[in-house]
Amino acid sequence: MLPVTIGELAQRLGVTTKSIRFYESIGLLPEPQRTPSGYRCYQEGDAERLTFIKTAQRLGLSLDEIKEIIAFRDRGQRPCAYVAEVLHRQVADLDERIREMRRLRDELRRLERNAGTLGQDNAGYCGVIEHANALRPGA
Amino acid sequence: MLPVTIGELAQRLGVTTKSIRFYESIGLLPEPQRTPSGYRCYQEGDAERLTFIKTAQRLGLSLDEIKEIIAFRDRGQRPCAYVAEVLHRQVADLDERIREMRRLRDELRRLERNAGTLGQDNAGYCGVIEHANALRPGA
DNA sequence: CTACACCTTCCATCCCAGGGGAAGGTCAAG
DNA sequence: CTTGACCTTCCCCTGGGATGGAAGGTGTAG
Numbered sequence: 001m002l003p004v005t006i007g008e009l010a011q012r013l014g015v016t017t018k019s020i021r022f023y024e025s026i027g028l029l030p031e032p033q034r035t036p037s038g039y040r041c042y043q044e045g046d047a048e049r050l051t052f053i054k055t056a057q058r059l060g061l062s063l064d065e066i067k068e069i070i071a072f073r074d075r076g077q078r079p080c081a082y083v084a085e086v087l088h089r090q091v092a093d094l095d096e097r098i099r100e101m102r103r104l105r106d107e108l109r110r111l112e113r114n115a116g117t118l119g120q121d122n123a124g125y126c127g128v129i130e131h132a133n134a135l136r137p138g139a
Numbered sequence: 140m141l142p143v144t145i146g147e148l149a150q151r152l153g154v155t156t157k158s159i160r161f162y163e164s165i166g167l168l169p170e171p172q173r174t175p176s177g178y179r180c181y182q183e184g185d186a187e188r189l190t191f192i193k194t195a196q197r198l199g200l201s202l203d204e205i206k207e208i209i210a211f212r213d214r215g216q217r218p219c220a221y222v223a224e225v226l227h228r229q230v231a232d233l234d235e236r237i238r239e240m241r242r243l244r245d246e247l248r249r250l251e252r253n254a255g256t257l258g259q260d261n262a263g264y265c266g267v268i269e270h271a272n273a274l275r276p277g278a
Numbered sequence: 279c280t281a282c283a284c285c286t287t288c289c290a291t292c293c294c295a296g297g298g299g300a301a302g303g304t305c306a307a308g
Numbered sequence: 309c310t311t312g313a314c315c316t317t318c319c320c321c322t323g324g325g326a327t328g329g330a331a332g333g334t335g336t337a338g
Contacts, residue, residue, distance in 0.1 A: 005314080005315075006314095006315075007313095007314065007315080016296085016297080017315090018296065018297060018298090019295080019296065019297095021316095021317095022295075022296055022297095026295095035304095037303075037304055037305085037315085037316090038303080038304090038315080038316060039304080039305095039314090039315055039316080040315085040316090057295095062294080062295095063294080063295075064294095144284080144285075145284095145285075146283095146284065146285080155326085155327080156284095156285090157326070157327060157328085158325085158326065158327090160286095160287095161325075161326060161327090165325095174285095174334095176285085176286090176333075176334055176335085177285080177286060177287095177333080177334090178284090178285055178286080178334080178335095179285085179286090201324075201325095202324075202325075203324085
C-alpha cells in the first residue's frame with residue numbers, strides 16, 4: 001500500500017480528516033511524513049494505528065485510555081493487562097446498567113400489557129421511571 | 140417535610156447545589172418559592188422531581204429527554220409511551236454494545252488463560268483489541 | 279459584635295470529541 | 309491558464325453537564 005493523503009486514509013477508514021488531525025494534535029497519532037509541499041503522507045502502519053484507535057473507541061475506551069495503551073506499547077510493555085483492567089471495569093459498569101435496564105425493560109413490558117389502566121390518574125411523572133426508583137440498588 | 144434550603148435538598152439527594160440551580164436554569168426544575176430574603180425554599184414535590192430526574196438520568200436519559208417527559212406530564216399526557224420508546228431505543232443500543240462487550244469479554248478470558256504466551260514478541264498494540272477488530276460486525 | 283457557614287447572582291471555565299469555516303497553497307484535468 | 313478538488317494552518321464553536329469563583333447578602337452561635 002503506497003503512501004496516502006489524509007483524505008484517502010480518512011475515506012478508507014470511515015473517519016473525517018478533522019478527526020485524524022485532531023488525534024495527531026493530542027498525540028494519539030504520530031506526526032506523519034510530509035510530501036515536499038507539506039501534505040500529510042500516511043504509511044500502512046498509520047492505518048493500522050488508526051484502526052486500532054477506532055476499535056478501542058468503539059469498545060468504550062476514551063481517547064486518553066487509548067493513549068495510555070499506545071504509550072505502554074511504545075515503551076515496549078504489554079498493554080494487555082491494562083486493557084484487561086479497563087475492559088473489566090467497562091464490562092462491570094455495563095453489566096450493572098444492563099441489569100437495571102433489563103429489570104426496567106421487564107417492567108416496561110408489564111406496563112405495556114396493561115397500558116390502558118394507567119391514565120390521567122397517574123399523578124406521578126412516569127410509572128416506568130418511578131418504578132425504577134424502587135429498583136435502585138440501595139434505595 | 141418542611142421546606143428546605145437548596146443545601147439541605149442537595150445533601151439529602153446527593154447532588155450539588157450547583158446542579159440544582161443548573162436544572163432550574165434549563166427549566167428542568169421549576170422556580171422554587173423563596174424566603175423573604177431570597178433563599179430558595181423547596182417543598183416535598185421538588186425532592187420527588189429531582190429524584191425523578193436523577194433516576195431517569197441514571198437510566199441513560201439525557202436532560203433533554205427528561206425535560207420532554209416532564210413536559211408531557213405537565214400537559215397532562217401520559218409520558219409512558221414516549222418513555223417506553225426512549226427506553227426501548229436505549230435498551231437496543233445497550234444490547235448491541237453489550238453483545239460486543241460480551242464477545243470481547245469472552246475473548247479476554249481466553250487471552251487471560253494463556254497470557255504468558257503473549258509477550259514482547261507481540262508486535263501489535265494489544266492483542267485483545269486487535270482481536271476485537273476481527274469480531275467487528277461486518278469486518 | 280463578630281465569626282462563620284450558607285445563600286444569592288453572574289460570568290467564566292472545564293471536559294470530551296470533534297465540527298465550521300476562513301485564508302491560502304497544491305495538484306491534476308481540460 | 310483556469311477550474312475544482314484537495315490540502316495546509318488557525319481559531320472559534322458546539323453540546324451536554326456541569327463546576328469554579330467573585331462579590332455581596334443572610335442567619336445563627338457565642
